[in-house]
Amino acid sequence: xxxxxxxxxxxxxxxxxxxxxxxxxxxxxxxxxxxxxxxxxxxxxxxxxxxxxxxxxxxxxxxxxxxxxxxxxxxxxxxxxxxxxxxxxxxxxxxxxxxxxxxxxxxxxxxxxxxxxxxxxxxxxxxxxxxxxxxxxxxxxxxxxxxxxxxxxxxxxxxxxxxxxxxxxxxxxxxxxxxxxxxxxxxxxxxxxxxxxxxxxxxxxxxxxxxxxxxxxxxxxxxxxxxxxxxxxxxxxxxxxxxxxxxx
Amino acid sequence: xxxxxxxxxxxxxxxxxxxxxxxxxxxxxxxxxxxxxxxxxxxxxxxxxxxxxxxxxxxxxxxxxxxxxxxxxxxxxxxxxxxxxxxxxxxxxxxxxxxxxxxxxxxxxxxxxxxxxxxxxxxxxxxxxxxxxxxxxxxxxxxxxxxxxxxxxxxxxxxxxxxxxxxxxxxxxxxxxxxxxxxxxxxxxxxxxxxxxxxxxxxxxxxxxxxxxxxxxxxxxxxxxxxxxxxxxxxxxxxxxxxxxxxxxxxxxxxxxxxxxxxxxxxxxxxxxxxxxxxxxxxxxxxxxxxxxxxxxxxxxxxxxxxxxxxxxxxxxxxxxxxxxxxxxxxxxxxxxxxxxxxxxxxxxxxxxxxxxxxxxxxxxxxxxxxxxxxxxxxxxxxxxxxxxxxxxxxxxxxxxxxxxxxxxxxxxxxxxxxxxxxxxxxxxxxxxxxxxxxxxxxxxxxxxxxxxxxxxxxxxxxxxxxxxxx
Ligand SMILES: Nc1ncnc2c1ncn2[C@@H]1O[C@H](COP(=O)(O)OP(=O)(O)OP(=O)(O)O)[C@@H](O)[C@H]1O
Ligand SMILES: [Mg+2]
Numbered sequence: 001x002x003x004x005x006x007x008x009x010x011x012x013x014x015x016x017x018x019x020x021x022x023x024x025x026x027x028x029x030x031x032x033x034x035x036x037x038x039x040x041x042x043x044x045x046x047x048x049x050x051x052x053x054x055x056x057x058x059x060x061x062x063x064x065x066x067x068x069x070x071x072x073x074x075x076x077x078x079x080x081x082x083x084x085x086x087x088x089x090x091x092x093x094x095x096x097x098x099x100x101x102x103x104x105x106x107x108x109x110x111x112x113x114x115x116x117x118x119x120x121x122x123x124x125x126x127x128x129x130x131x132x133x134x135x136x137x138x139x140x141x142x143x144x145x146x147x148x149x150x151x152x153x154x155x156x157x158x159x160x161x162x163x164x165x166x167x168x169x170x171x172x173x174x175x176x177x178x179x180x181x182x183x184x185x186x187x188x189x190x191x192x193x194x195x196x197x198x199x200x201x202x203x204x205x206x207x208x209x210x211x212x213x214x215x216x217x218x219x220x221x222x223x224x225x226x227x228x229x230x231x232x233x234x235x236x237x238x239x240x241x242x243x244x245x246x247x248x
Numbered sequence: 249x250x251x252x253x254x255x256x257x258x259x260x261x262x263x264x265x266x267x268x269x270x271x272x273x274x275x276x277x278x279x280x281x282x283x284x285x286x287x288x289x290x291x292x293x294x295x296x297x298x299x300x301x302x303x304x305x306x307x308x309x310x311x312x313x314x315x316x317x318x319x320x321x322x323x324x325x326x327x328x329x330x331x332x333x334x335x336x337x338x339x340x341x342x343x344x345x346x347x348x349x350x351x352x353x354x355x356x357x358x359x360x361x362x363x364x365x366x367x368x369x370x371x372x373x374x375x376x377x378x379x380x381x382x383x384x385x386x387x388x389x390x391x392x393x394x395x396x397x398x399x400x401x402x403x404x405x406x407x408x409x410x411x412x413x414x415x416x417x418x419x420x421x422x423x424x425x426x427x428x429x430x431x432x433x434x435x436x437x438x439x440x441x442x443x444x445x446x447x448x449x450x451x452x453x454x455x456x457x458x459x460x461x462x463x464x465x466x467x468x469x470x471x472x473x474x475x476x477x478x479x480x481x482x483x484x485x486x487x488x489x490x491x492x493x494x495x496x497x498x499x500x501x502x503x504x505x506x507x508x509x510x511x512x513x514x515x516x517x518x519x520x521x522x523x524x525x526x527x528x529x530x531x532x533x534x535x536x537x538x539x540x541x542x543x544x545x546x547x548x549x550x551x552x553x554x555x556x557x558x559x560x561x562x563x564x565x566x567x568x569x570x571x572x573x574x575x576x577x578x579x580x581x582x583x584x585x586x587x588x589x590x591x592x593x594x595x596x597x598x599x600x601x602x603x604x605x606x607x608x609x610x611x612x613x614x615x616x617x618x619x620x621x622x623x624x625x626x627x628x629x630x631x632x633x634x635x636x637x638x639x640x641x642x643x644x645x646x647x648x649x650x651x652x653x654x655x656x657x658x659x660x661x662x663x664x665x666x667x668x669x670x671x672x673x674x675x676x677x678x679x680x681x682x683x684x685x686x687x688x689x690x691x692x693x694x695x696x697x698x699x700x701x702x703x704x705x706x707x708x709x710x711x712x713x714x715x716x717x718x719x
Contacts, residue, residue: 064612064712088616096614103716107609111258121613123251131250174613 008075009037010181010214011061016070018056030056031067032237038182041212043205045225048234054218055186057234061216062099062184063091074098076181096125100175100213102185106167108159108174115155118142118173125178138177145173148210149203165196172203176211185217189224201227251615252623256630259599266627269595270635272588273696277639277688278646280581284684285647287574289677294570295560297479300367301487302559303335303515305528307535310553312460314510316503317549321514324534324549330527333364333517338495340512342455342488346446352437352488354455356495356512359405363398365515368489370396371476372404373439378449378475381439389477404474405434405491413473417450426452426469433494435470438484439477447472459500461510468498506550524558532556582691588635589695596628596703600710607707608715621708628700629693636692640685647678 018031030053038044048054059065061072063083074081074094081094095101100121108117116123122138123131146152149169159167168188175183188204189197201224208215217224225231233240260266307325309315318336325334338356343349363369373381373389381387403409410431418428426432432452441447451472459466470490477484492511496502501510518527532554541548560567600607607620615623646653654676658664 059713062612064716092611092614092616092619094614095612101612105716107605107612107716109255109606109609111255111262111606116258120251120610123254124610124614124619128250 007040009039009073010042010076011038011072011074011216012036013061013072014070016057016060016072017068018053018060018065019068030237031060031070034070034238036061036232036239038214038216041208041214042230043208043215043217043228044230044232045228046216046218046232046234046239047220047225050220052234053237054234058184058186058216058218062101063095074181093125096121097178098181100178100180100183102168102171102175102183102188104187104190106159106164106171106191108167108170110158110160112159113155114146114151114157114159114162114170115139115142117159117170118145118177120174120177122177142173142177145176146170148207149173163196164192165200168192168200169203172200172207176207176213179211179213181214183213183215183217185215185219187218187220189219189221194223197221198223251610252619252626255610255623256627259603259627260630263599266595266599266631269588269592270631270638272591273585273632273635273692274638274642276581276584276588277636277692278642279584280578280688281640281643281680281685282646282650282678283581284574284578284688285643285678285680286650286676287570287577288681288684289679291567291570291574292679293677294480295567298483298563298566299559300371301478301480301483302562303365304518304521304524305331305516305531305556305558306337306513306562307516307531307554307556308513309510313552314460314501314512315514315552315554316506316508316510318509318511318514320538320547320549321511321535324538324547325514325516325531328527328531328534330519330523331516331531332519333361335361335365335515336492336511336513337362337515338492338499338501338512340457340460340495340499342457344453344455346451346453348446350446351486352441352455353486354457354495355487355489356492357489358492359402360398362515363396363401365517367396367478368476369398369401371478372396372400372436373475373477374400375449378439378442381477382443385443388479404436407431409473410434410471413450413471417452417471432469432471433490433498434473436474436476436489437472438487439475440481440485441488442475444485449473449475455498457499461503462500464500466498466500468494503550508550528556528558578687585688585692586695588692589632589699591699592628592631592696593699593703595631596624596700597706599627600624600703600707604710604715607710608712611712612716617708621704624704624707625697625700628704629696632693632696632700636689636696639692640689643688644680647680650676650678 013034013036016031016034016036017029020028020030022028034057046054046057056065060067072083076098081090086094109120112120119138119142126134126138143155146155149172151166151169151173154162154166159170162170185204189200192200204215204217205227207213217228219225307315307321315321322334322336325331335358340354341351342354343351357368377389381389410433411428414426414428414431435453437447442449447453449472453470453472454467455470456465456467458464476489496509503510518524535549535554538547538549539551539554543550610620654665
């Protein structure tokens, strides 16, 4: 796409710190002056011990949590957003349009069927006045995505009746409905058996290649980590100097 | 479609518990509406009955000196714009002996003009009607009576009628001290006095009273020539009517100074009762003006202290008691609505707790805090408004069909929820005013709003990260 200039990262975090205050005037430094760049169409895996702060990082990057200090920059097309400096609607807009979340526990809404779950971010992001006009488009997109993740024909099913792997596929489709620039996945296969995990890994990689969406994935799974373009090991609240392409 | 509407629909479609709040709101609104409608109907009915035996306006003198100058007073009143008719009256208390000692409020009226100012002609019963009503103690007059005939009022006090009643009375023994040529004065009593057996048609009653002027005890014999039913129990039991001239004689109301008979006051009928307070002032002015004139002048009315009252002024205490009763009941019944709002609160709290994770997901997917607040608020208000609408509709339907409903309850259970003998009503009166609907719905919606607001704000303040942490 951008061959002439070296493209700027889709997301860059600079000097990110996150401190939790604990009872009794103590505090817990989880992220310590962390830097991170994620480039266009790049898949990055973050690995690290439990409790090291991977989820915390993802929450900060996903604008669900506010870092104690440091900047995060989001870029899409010619536009740039810098946090801090965003108001609530901007943060919500970025969460809705720029970022897609995939969680370990799928987090589908049990009152909606599969198709509605996939459409949900688009429903949230579409103003009332545009809904009538855009609904067919959104629905078609959701059906296509469900087909892509291998769940064609399951649109009307309740999420509660799906297997874990299928639920995660629905969640991935949901994360992609608004064409986000960046997919944030927190242990997407942490709750699945190895053969199901393997299929999800393949799907993620394939989507990544087909759609060109940047992916940041936190995982304990060596198989998934090995499929990333870059692997970052988190130790003590920051990234260890890492071997960039572990699979090479 | 906003996602709030979309999700609210899904949430409410798959759960029955939230609808319990709707049912509670509906029941609250329903009962409030029905009770207020019945109380309002009751009030109107009572007002109508009380009003019927009173006139729109009365001009009254003081209890001791009364008023003098019947003719110029009537003339002054009739000349005032908006006054349709005027008639003199006398009001006093009397004691009589039947089976026991009893008292009555004795009203002297002018039989020829009284029907123009009050509904006395309407309430006056025919002999057949008296018989029917005495046969059934709960019975009210049928709706389809022949229209009132003013002539009947004159007839009932007429010499002919008195003679007829006396003849009837004399059938058995002959020792009442009256000859047929000179029968006693006629007395029309309330139907309840007949029903209770204290008096009977044709009875000769000895009324003991005092002259309000000389304070001398006065005794007069009257013959019961007729009966009336006003629909106000107390009046039907205690009030008695006689000819004003006879009463003036009995009470010795001759005013030496003015060379005229005294009267208690005059009753007026207005063309439009809504003008009453204005006309009241005008009449007061006009009569005061004439009282200030030199006694030799033609229009002059001898000076006496004077007051002009609407019939509502006269019965202020009673009417106010009913109004206050209505308000107190409404206030107490609002507790039901408050309870319903508390239910909305609890149900929404449960929903927010249950859907905590969903709300976290929504935030992660880009919903704003205020969006989440709206989502909960919308559901609460939807439950509340639906409940209020159902309650309103139900209340309206009940109000429209209350007697049919009451009748079927009576037939099914044998229970009279509204015993006609106590309320003196054959039908349950109900009247739904839009003011009462607003009075019920506004607090319901306000309570519902606050009942929903707190769970909504609470939902908006929840931390999405914590919500997402666990399955
Ligand atoms: N709200 C909080 N208050 C206090 N401490 C917190 C809070 N959130 C996270 N922590 C702490 O921050 C540390 C990092 O947590 P985090 O969830 O990011 O770890 P993680 O790397 O994702 O671990 P895992 O691999 O087990 O998911 C933990 O020690 C955790 O106890
Ligand atoms: Mg984690």
